[in-house]
Amino acid sequence: MRKNSLWLPLAGFLVYVFLYAPLLIVVAFSFNDSRLNSQWVGFTLEWYRVLLHHEAMLQAAGNSLLIALVASAVSTVLGTMAGFAMYRFRLRVLPLLVLAPIAIPEILTGVSLLLFFVLLGMTLGMVSIILSHIAFCLGFVAIVVRSRLAGMDESLTEAARDLGATPWCAFRRVTLPLIMPGVVAGALMAFTLSIDDFVITFFTAGVGASTLPLQIYTMVKTSVTPEVNAISSLLMLLTLVLILVASKLSPSALRSGA
């Protein structure tokens, strides 16, 4: 019988502290009655109130939401198709195109899309952001869907065909319901990735449109103000809700995607 040594839980606990302390500090300072992020002065909701009247921030939040909704919807459809195709057929090009944007540093996708849109003569803005977000979210959805399919008993689809279902019917009645948790988890993941994306948006946004991360970047870069703490805390709350929904649906899909 091995003794459970204490150092492993201790080391693990310290790493969790390292992971969470910074985020908790941001949340704490969002309620701090001081313009400086250095010392606890007193409780206030002032920064959340300021946020409600911050026109540029609200505009950016609206943009982010719209972009994330459209990008996650389209990338879920295309990503599910790609995941299914990669699982079912022996393909060479598609898996490469699906995995490459995930594998290489984001900045490369960002600058190449910038070149592409400018050379096409497109005005950078909402449309270019959405098109770019779809391109990188698609792969994540595809991976989640494919891993869900790979975990499925292949003979289920065959059984459906064997019992009289056409290929389409077998997909709709058997395959799709079974991979649905994966599809939904993929959609939530795409939504979160899109609403959080900074690097690719940074290059494809131009001056036409701003998103929440871009807005936060500008604020952080110029002068740190407590409104950033407030919007950060709200965003964390939003992702927390999304992640909990997703983990209820498909814990394994989340794990494979991250």
Place this chain on the structure above:
Amino acid sequence: MALLEIRGVSRRFGDFLAVDDVSLSIEAGEFFCLLGPSGCGKTTLLRMVAGFDAPDGGAILLDGRDVAGIPPEKRDVHTVFQSYALFPHMTVAQNIAFPLTMAGVGAEASRRRVEEALDGVSLGGMSGRYPSELSGGQRQRVAVARALVDRPKLLLLDEPLAALDAKLKERMQLELITLQKEVGITFVYVTHDQQEALALSHRIAVMNRGRVEQMDEPSRLYGSPRNRFVADFIGTCNLLEGEVAAHSRDALELRLDGIGTVRSSPVEGQVERLVPGVRGVLALRPEKVAISREAPLPGHNRTTGKVFDFLYLGDVTIYVVELDSGVRVEAMLPNSAPGRAKFFEAGDSVHVGWLPEAGVFLTD
């Protein structure tokens, strides 16, 4: 006309010839077994009949009609999968109703037939359960009920009992036999378990390396294996190396290595081929070998040796006898005599004997 006819079917995966020019014909109402070790091509053959795979050569005829190009859903054939492939998101009733729904059977009629099917496999009252809430045996029954509910012409079963424990397996075998008699549907059953094949089927095709080695009734397959592979694969068999000493229409004399000259049954129609000097093996079932302290009755082939080891199996005991030449022979003796659980000890000197008609001489 045969219900299912397989004519010279081959299937190749890259360099690997999974099914090699197989021809079979299966009659309506038959319980037919495809038996062979894993990788022998039996499952590939089954999948081609179901329509999940297409032959590279040859033809598959169902009811006299070539089924090439007909997708699985259009074939009047259903499969019971090894994993059962019960849809996990549907209840037992929804699973069984699936083929009826696909065929456009109305809700009321469908409900009635599902109930009948459930009663038929004694699962009445389970209709609302999900597959994950069933035991292994129950899942197996649902899979069979689902595949039989719309009365296909042919039912394919791919090792359906492989996942069950020994006791349950035996009970399900009896159930399958009864069920097949009741519904009268042709069963094609794939298994690697020779006992299961012998117990279940009317006829068995023994496959090896993509080819059919022998196709026969269970008793003939066991009693007169056509070659070394079949003799060895079905049951246990002593394979005694040797050569033909003399061969005529009435008698075959063999010279076995380490044993000497013995008499055997002549091989019908092979007198010209099995001339003196041709080598082969004498296949001799352990239960046909007698061992005794006294010399065996006249008419037996005889030799002597020492008991090397024995395996006590309850109903029978298997003795391994080492002959004076070092060749080992297995003999199986029933323990039916009261109080006589064991006849011999290791090291005992014994006489070994068998009747000339007990063995078969095989050259392949």
Place this chain on the structure above:
Amino acid sequence: MSAAWRASLQRFLITGPPLVYLLLFFGIPTLIMVLASLRLPGEFGGLAPLWETGPSGTELNLSLESYGRFFSDSLYAWLFFKSFLYALVTAVACLLLAYPLALLIARSPGKRRDLLVLLVILPFWSNFLIRVYAWMIILGPESVLTRTLNALLAGLGIAPVELLFTPFAVLVGLVYVHLPFMVLPLFANLEKHDPALLDAAQDLGAGAWSRFWRVTFPLSLPGVYAGTALVFIPAFGIFAIPDLLGGTQGIMIGNVIKQQFLDTRDWPFGSVLSMVLTVGALALAGLAALFGRRTRV
């Protein structure tokens, strides 16, 4: 309609749309970048025309000039090397922090294990900039950490130090942001280890130390390689972290790429730097895959 024809139609309909989308919005942009790296910068930034009509007729305006510039100026090689070092230190630090955590999670009972994994993923899903921003607060000149540290240093007679806008801050940010990428593959590997192996090792006389170094660690190497690749590659090309935490000393190659595209507007040279980064990243990914394959158990 034959079955084969129907099957290929089906395949085309499923594979086609995502394939076309990715070709259009990933494949072609990448090719454009390859091409752009061979072109000349335009007079007012961007790219010079691809075709130029001169006295000798129309000619294709391609050159290796930007590559020449890259290889002749050691500043850029140095930047790549520096980025490489940052990424390497990040990967090693992540490994040291992640291993005990992954081991702890892998050896926890089922329900708690799922919770612990979720706790690793959660911060990863909060906005990237927020996670970097949090360190701007913690390492800021007026923060509790900086003041405490400087008070301690003063006690030892050492001059006060800055934490923010230093290479140290960049490394802390890199480690913080990439840590989950190391924990998850390590955990996925360690989780699969058969506990009986450790019992067997102990039974055969191995102490805790040898059990770890002779059984657990060698078996976890595929996870180590996967995690290292997952941390190293994105860390190599990152630009937001040095941009926010690094100040002028903490610049990495990503910052220069951004600068070439958005500020200097020398697109060909920016493309050259991107190409070198791409090749580097792919080579490392390939290397990781190779190692991972060789040690597969």
